[in-house]
Amino acid sequence: MSPLTRKLLRDLWRIKGQAIAIGAVIAVGVLMLVMMTGLVASLEETRRAYYERYRLADVFAPVTRAPGHRAEDLGRLPGVAAVETRITGAALIDLGRDRLPIQARAVSLPDLRAPRLNAIHLTDGRMLQGGRNDEVVVLNSFARAVGLHPGDRLTATMNGFRRELRIVGLAQAPEFLYTTPPGELVPDDARFAVLWLNQSALEAVFDMEGAFNEALLSLTRDARRAEVIAAADRLLDRHGGLGAYPLHDLGSNRFISEEINGLKTSTAIVPPVFLAVAAFLLHIVISRMVQAEREQIGLLKAFGYTDWEVGGHYFRMILTIATGGALAGCVLGIVAGRAMVDLYLYFYKFPFLVFRLDPSSFLTGFVVSILSASAGGALVLRRVFALTPAVAMRPPAPPDYSRSGRFRGLAARFLDQPTRMVLRRLTRQPLRMAGAVVGIASGIALSAAMASILDSFDEMMDLTFGVMDRSDMSVTFTQPIEARSVLDLAAIDGVIEVEPVRMVPAILRHGRDSYRGAIHGLRAEPRLYRAVDKAQRPLYLRGDGITLSRGLANELGVRAGQVLTLEVREGRRPRVDIPVIAVAETLLGSPAYMELDALNRALKEPLRVSGAYLRVDPARADRIHARLKDMPMVAGVSLKAQARASLARVMDQGAGGTRYVMALIAAVITFGVIYNAARVAQAERARDLASLRVLGFTRAEVAYVLLGELAVVTLLALPLGGLMGWGLSFVISRGYSTDIYQIPPLFSAESYGWAMLVVLLAALVSGALVKRDIDRADLVAALKTRE
Template sequence: MLSPLDKKLFRDIWRVKGQAIAIMLVIASGVTLMVMMDGMVNSLTDTRDTYYERYRLAEVFAPVKRAPAHMVDRVADLDGVLVAEGRINAAGQINLPGIDVPVRMQAVSLPEHRQPGLNAVYLSAGRHLQANQRDEVLLLESFAREHELAPGDRMTVTMNGARHQFHIVGLAQSPEFLYTTPPGELVPDEARFAVVWMNQKALAAVFDLDGAVNEILLRTSRDVSETGIITELDRLLSPYGGLGAYSLDDHLSNRFIVDEINSLRVSSRTVPPVFLGVAAFLLYIVISRMVQVEREQIGLLKAFGYSSVEIGGHYFKFVVLIAAGGALLGCLMGVWLGHSLSGFYQLYYKFPFLVFSVDPSAFVIGFVSSVAAASAASLLVLRRAFNLPAAEAMRPPAPPDYSASLQIPKPVSTWLDQPSRMMLRSVLRQPARAMLATLGIAAGMSLSVAMLSVMSAFDRTISLSFDVIDRSDVTVTFIEPLGSSATFSLQSLDGVFKVEPFRAVSVLMRNGVHDYRGSITALSENPALYRAVDVSMQAIDLPTEGIVLSRSLAEQLAILPGQWLTIEIREGRRPVIEVPVVSIADTLLGSPAFMSIETLNRLLKEPGRLSGAYLSIDQQQSQRLYRQLKDMPAVAGVTLREESRSAIREVMDTGAGAMRFIMTAIAAVISFGVVYNTARISFAERARDLASLRVLGLSRSETGFVLLGELALIALLALPVGCLLGYFLTSLIAEAFSTDLYRIPMAFVPASYGLAMLGVVVAAVVSGILLQRDIHRLDLVSALKIRE
């Protein structure tokens, strides 16, 4: 049996159902983001760890030029090594019919008579390799899907300068290749990079590595230092051309998946609290004004004998029911959106399985924070009403003293008609209420500004990277560094306008306790096709001595211009050099480091060597040029700038970057909810006043103008405030979205601010239309019965 107060509770909620739904949507928006992003972080982390463990991903990788197979046993005897396994890992090209651009390939060996002890593969179609079959391969499933290849098909590959025919017997996935990126590139492209697995003897025969390996994989015990094992590995493999062992933390695929998870984790800790904070502020405004409207009902309930505690419990349940409904809706929406995105992540990161799971604490935090914010807002207002005696609370509040309030200047007043003066006077006489309403709308609008600006910044990142920084058409990389004559060979090809050589070397950079495994890109003097640029996007002149670091790399190394950086070269003679940091470049993709090619070659004592070249070409002759490059045995790969642009756009539109679309939609919902709630509360507060104006002879249009004009004025005042708040919020959210792969620049994009302002205007117009209908339905008889 419901008590009278509970019956009143449900009647009140039904009476303000429009406002209740709007408030619930505001709360649900913040909780949705929190639950969804927490679920994605947990799902990716748990799936990655399970996948790595189930398929025994190595924890240390030790590439080497050529090491005898017995070295694997010596490595296995090192203290702390649980499993050691040798393999062959080599590069090649796949020749596909109808594709002129060389397609890069990585060939990985598998033991012939057993499953690999480390880095096992997941067979998604077909069968495993048969022992002693030299023409069978497993092909990476994502590449096969892009080119419509299947078990039973044959393909031609070029390895070690010779062409070979292979039979595809199965499609596979591997935790080692969650993020498939061509060597020397940052952006994954499933269509331009393939992985094939072959029997070890077959691959050894192709690269003349019988009885030898060129990579050793390790798993270590948990109580041993990986750094110590890596140091010992480098010592053991140095006579055989060791290229520098590294841990799983520095493995390219793992680094990107970890970076994706960290980006989501940072976003989940930064963005949802901002949305919930805005929602809490809006709830305070809305609920405080709603309770103030109920002042006379509170007095009436007291007169009937209800205590302040009972009345407080009634209004507290009113607020909690709305807040709990919004939080529950947010939890359900978060689970639904997160579950939908989990399938997308499974395809994008090539997981054979992915189970969406949410930490229960995310539900608790979202629910408690929403209810607590709503409850705090209501208690602050109810405390003032409860202190009133019943008789006083039942009377309308004493007319406020407006003698000290702002007045309309007389020159302005003479130009305004009566409804306009009434509207403007209402704003000037209650500036605190107008200011809170303005801040509420501005806060909602700031979310839209921030998300639209971040979306524009993603496009700006791509534009600056491929139109200002990289202005080449084609990037050619060689199998190994060549002499300067390679530049002239490329320049002599038909359709090549300009050639700019570069040298790329694998390095380990150290600054005190900070280190970074990456590469140095050495460019020619005054490059035009690929440049290091400063914060104003002006080219940086590469120094004859020293190095230029990207801003993200300098931050990771905690180093400033003028300080010295220790660099361990990971190829050739592997010298250790120290160079000064002379400048910081504002690259937006990756974490590159730049030097002069002459300086780097001098330090390496390898004059005139280059790893590749940037080309400017005649697009009319591009297909013939690609075929010529494809037939050059020294060419390891060809990268087209437009393909790289498309690939990075796909990366930014997926993964953590895809979250910005959902956040933009949620920001729009909040923005509309704020405007609509502001309008509804204003109408609830002034319904009797508006009815009185109708009784006094004002028309419906004039009466509506008094209220809607005030709403329009507040909305207009909120526009510049929302732009200002949005500018600072953009900086916070852009930093949360930035990763090691790309950085989101902070920039003022007028179109983003214009769209956000347009959204507020549209929300105000729609709210005004809905309110005008209620104004037409005002009960004039009730207004005449009011006792002042």
């Protein structure tokens, strides 16, 4: 072992606390990088393999009713590799008199063969037998949530017909990875089901003998998707085509894609913050060490060591700390990634999800860690190269403090000596202190911004379920019906108020941008479900245009006063140009609002409604639920309380846990900055502090001189961190907002207080560790000189 290697090991042991703190900051940055890139790779690879294995369609083409021979015409379209037709429809499941009917989707499977596209993954039981129209395969997640098993029976109402079905199997499917009740955005396994039946069974139920109402297309590698969709629409238009759409617009796939994009955004934002802080800390530590070891550097050069050998010694120290932190981050990233896999399996119904390591993330973590660490020490190593033996072995020139602040007059009278020493130190090294302030403020900003985002989720829930939706439940009809049928709902004992609504599926176009969604037809002055403006005041829905949600307006690049084209996908499927008259604030989904009568006039279908919002007496809820089950026009019932509880559960189990993770991360940054600043100050002032003890200062007074400046730095960082956190909360909210949901930037006093608490605790722990070292200091050794 060479002398420089032995010196390296001794130096690392001497600064082990600082090295561990810096390594922890690097480790957290690499952990986030490895975990997030691994999750992205796992989700993308598992999704790709799952889609390919079970042959998920590339294009979905719903239609009102098309003859079976149209499948051959679709198969002859250029770019189409395979075609599968099927029958789908809405269903209601009755699990007992004390429960609401559960909304479900019925999907057909070929009687005597496996489906060419959109196959299912059987998890329990067996597949359907040909000719057995009373058998059903049920979505696995729903069956588990309500306690159903193969062999059990259930009652389902489809197209007004009540059927007794026997469960023969449980299954999962790639098109139902993320399942939500119709009209909602949050999964609830117990409130939505998928039923797979033989095609002959659904042909009889939905009057589709020899016909289909949905075509599935897979494309060749060289296919032009847009041209295939346009050709399929032209072919199915005469049969009531509802508009073909690509896999990208499938609801389940959209949610997973948004999750992957959110992870990619976090990967680009979070790790660089930690690595930049680590580079700053390494610069301070190595700079202090070089300054303290000037004489040793001079002696090494005088005995024949070259500039490269001496500089390489300090560079190896930097590499050792960076490499150790990167290795720890890689290991912890694997552990954290595997733990996160269970969370994703809960929300996204993959049959399996194995955490897949991305080799590039390890390489990127190591390279970026070393580069950032090298950047932090590069300026210091320049001073090592510049030192000649003669200059290095002389004491450094005393620093010029003639221009630093002086305390005279009232300041000298009212400030005691230790306080003046603390303030003098701050004015003599302003750049170093400013760097420490920025480092601590970064930890505050990250913690405060993430806490603010979680507060924004609460704000989103309050606005959606408290201000906008003031109903107790919503009812969906099987098809648009006459408005007077709503009177049947109002006549139910316990129903206090009924407000009709019409939901019309449509493609909204503005220039080259388009969005597949629905038009919400509401009363001009709705009471139970309202559109609101920025000030949360209800908007009056005029009859001369359409009101868009903020997210949808941004998606289409449209503002008030411009014109939208609506391609309605039901009934006569008209194409209507409608002016945009206002933009509303809504944080869940991307709705578009029109006055109900104006919408019906545009469709030339007066006095039609497709659902209603209800305000009910909670004491009579069971009677209302039982009455709704017996109404053939009812396709689904949704309780607002259940929808809100589902969203709250998602937030608590998913994003809610982020507040503790981010608090820990912020604590790591803050602890690393404060602890290193304290240890550097202690090493630089060891002789001064020992002299104060000899002059009669107590241990508490000596600790006050050192820790007082750290307290001032921390206090200065609090307002700066709040300001940085305010700006960062806007950046993060914009990065995580999608067309599915919008996260409002909300910076609250509570989130700032949470961040302050984390920082102050980290500062107290750092101060306690440094004070312990001050109390244990050897005064004789500290006061010795080496001349």
